[in-house]
Amino acid sequence: MTERGAGALARSETEIAIGRSRMAVDAFGALSIHFDETALPWPGHRLLPRRITGSIRIEPEAPSGPCLRLDGGGHHHWQPRIPTGRASVSCDALPGGGWQGHGYHDWNAGTRPPEQDFSGWDWARGILPETGETVILYDARLADGSRRAFGLRYAPGGSAATPEVFTLPPPQALPRGFWGVTGSIACDPDARPVLRRRLEDTPFYTRALVDVVLGGRPVSLVQETLDCKRLANPLVRLMLPFRMPRRG
Secondary structure, eight states, rough: OOOOOOOGEESSSEEEEEEEEEEEEOTOOEEEEEEEEEEOOOOTTSSSSEEEEEEEEESSSSSSOOEEEEEETSSSSEEEEEEEEEEEEEESSSGGEEEEEEEEEEEEESSSSSSEEEEEEEEEEEEOOOOOEEEEEEEEEEESSSEEEEEEEEOOOSSSOOOOOOOOEEEOOOOOOOTTTOEEEEOOOOOOOOEEEEEEOOOSEEEEEEEEEEEEEEEEEEEEEHHHHHHTTTHHHHHHHHOOOOOO
16 A cells, blocks of 8 residues: 555545556446555565556445444444455466455544544454354444444345344453554353464554354454554654555
């Protein structure tokens, strides 16, 4: 991702373009993304910046979830727009030129920076192998000390128009990330979560593949943790341009 000025932005009801990258939604709700960005140097992967281009398409297999207010003041909203779908990725930088599999897309909208109203949140999503249901877990910690925690369960194949809302079990701690970010995941109390693979590990954000038991059923979830206090730290702010370059 690249931070760009307002002059690089163009948008309509169905499409948004930022610099050379763009995304659009068609009449059937499918999301198409074309990206043309610069991949920065990364230890163990590449020594020099390189151009990276490709496309992503996600076709929904279930209706969009509800748009939910995340804070009491109504400054922040979240919606799982494609809670489950088929994804196809095309990119020369990937082995085999891309891949196909399960896809997901959501969006956040806010009128204030997240660190102004949240101390952080934990999120997770996966598909229950026994039933084919998609589950999404959201546990937000607000700056005033309160929590906004809920689970959404989507019937397989989009057979239900709206998801079932359920109460999350108590969260269990996950191993601390390399930069010290601490996360958790809601799961059955008699089975410890197992962090199978780190996907992203930064000073304020982590993502991982985690095996849990939820409602008596084993499931693998993609889990993420955002630490808003870390994000607001001036030192972390100074580090951001090294991972997210800025252009006028």
